[in-house]
Amino acid sequence: xxxxxxxGIDIGRKLKLEDAVEWAAAHNVHWIDIQLDTGANxxxxxxxxxxxxIRRACERNGVHLGLHTASAVNVAEYxxxxxxxxxxxxxxxVETAPRLGAQWIVMHAGFHFTSDKEMRMQAGLERLQRIVxxxxxxxxxxxxxxxxxxxxxxxxxxxxxxxxxxxxxFERINSPAFKLSFTVNHAHLVPEGVAGFIEALDMTRVExxxxxxxxxxxxxxxxxxGKGDLDFADMFRQIESRGFTGHYxxxxxxxxxxxxxxxxxxxxxxxxxxxx
Numbered sequence: 001x002x003x004x005x006x007x008g009i010d011i012g013r014k015l016k017l018e019d020a021v022e023w024a025a026a027h028n029v030h031w032i033d034i035q036l037d038t039g040a041n042x043x044x045x046x047x048x049x050x051x052x053x054i055r056r057a058c059e060r061n062g063v064h065l066g067l068h069t070a071s072a073v074n075v076a077e078y079x080x081x082x083x084x085x086x087x088x089x090x091x092x093x094v095e096t097a098p099r100l101g102a103q104w105i106v107m108h109a110g111f112h113f114t115s116d117k118e119m120r121m122q123a124g125l126e127r128l129q130r131i132v133x134x135x136x137x138x139x140x141x142x143x144x145x146x147x148x149x150x151x152x153x154x155x156x157x158x159x160x161x162x163x164x165x166x167x168x169x170f171e172r173i174n175s176p177a178f179k180l181s182f183t184v185n186h187a188h189l190v191p192e193g194v195a196g197f198i199e200a201l202d203m204t205r206v207e208x209x210x211x212x213x214x215x216x217x218x219x220x221x222x223x224x225x226g227k228g229d230l231d232f233a234d235m236f237r238q239i240e241s242r243g244f245t246g247h248y249x250x251x252x253x254x255x256x257x258x259x260x261x262x263x264x265x266x267x268x269x270x271x272x273x274x275x276x
Contacts, residue, residue, distance in 0.1 A: 003236075003274070004266045005030055009258045010068065010210070010251040016040040017054055017100075025061035027259055031247040033068045033106065036096065043092045046099065055101035064247065066104040066208070067093055071147060076110025076124035076159055083123070090131045097140045104141045104207055106181045107131070109160035109169055121159060125169055135177040143181035143207050144169055146197070148220040149189050163192050163200045170205065183210040183251075188230050189218060195238060203242040211265065212252040222252035225261050225268070232265060237272035 008031025011020045017034055024032050036043045046054075058065050069090065077083045093105050107128070112120035128144065135142050146166045147158035160166040170180060180201070187197040193216070213228035214221045225232055248265075250258035 001030075003269055004262055006246070007211075007248045007250060007262045007265060008032055008064070009255065010249050011255070012068070012251075013038060013041070014255060018057065021054065021057045021061060021063050021065070023255070024063045029259070030062055031064045031066070031249065033066045033249055033251075035068050035070060036093065037070055043096055046096060048099075051096075051099040055099075058101050065100060065102045066106065066143075066249075067097055067100075067102045068106040069093055069108065071108045071158070073108075074110045075108055075127055076112060076120035077127075078119060078123040083127070087127060087130065090127070091134055094131060094135045094138050094140045094142070098138055102140075104143050104179075104181075105135075106143045106145050106208070108145055108147055108158070109165070111156055111158045114155055114157065117157075117159075121165070121168060124159060125172060128169060129173055132173055132175045132178045136175060140177060141207070142178050144173075144178070145181040145210070146183055146186050148183075148186045151219065161186060162190055163197055166197075167200065179207040180205050181208040181210060181249075182206050183212075184235055185210075185212040185214045185222065185228075185230060186220075188214055188216055188228075189220065191217065194230070194235050198238050198242065203239070203244045206244060207246050208249055209239060209244065209246065210249045210251050212250070224253055224257050225264055232268040233272040233274075236265075236269035236274040240269070240274040 009029050010033040013035050020034055073089055077086045097105050110124045132142050147161045149161045150157045184194050187194045213223040213225045213230045215228050
């Protein structure tokens with residue numbers, strides 16, 4: 001598969017799932033992410049008939065579907081009762097994925113409130129271990145994403161935003177139902193940078209690479225490629241040279257922005273000799 005065909009679109013909450021599959025097919029997009037939290041795409045809205053229809057549409061149109069949980073749900077939650085609700089939320093994604101024919105589910109490590117980081121990390125690890133075991137039983141694949149840094153003065157900070165934090169989880173969860181979703185723009189925000197993350201990763205464990213632009217050591221922003229200072233040519237060179245054959249996922253701006261950027265990204269990869 002040529003590079004352009006490996007670059008997908010993060011639909012998020014922009015379209016009803018059935019419409020998203022048809023939209024992808026109409027624009028020759030083979031990989032899409034979607035969130036199942038609200039409106040017509042809420043988790044509880046997929047009965048057997050609807051799920052089967054979506055599964056057939058993906059197969060007919062050659063669309064690879066992935067699900068993306070909300071980073072606002074704190075996977076590192078330890079409060080009584082609330083923690084069980086987080087478990088059930090993630091379990092529901094795992095159970096829904098095979099019914100829809102979804103091939104992966106992006107999840108997160110949660111967030112801490114500065115003074116309770118260690119306790120939050122332990123709670124999040126234990127929860128992810130339980131959810132991955134649940135995924136094994138249901139034939140689903142969980143991808144853990146590296147999240148973005150927050151300002152040093154913020155009380156709340158996402159977990160797994162540095163190589164060290166991300167490694168805490170992926171070195172302790174060993175399962176065929178667990179891989180990684182590498183967000184390059186999040187890596188660009190911290191001192192390790194994209195190169196530091198790639199050096200630390202076993203690329204055979206990376207299923208997806210997520211793309212947006214931003215400013216080096218800056219703050220969270222999902223910009224169109226070329227609107228920040230991330231070197232996409234070098235990024236493609238490093239990732240492709242390590243044997244990555246998975247899909248990329250554009251995650252910025254409008255659907256039209258993400259579609260248009262595919263050609264720009266292929267040109268950048270070509271400059272680095274990473275695309276025909």
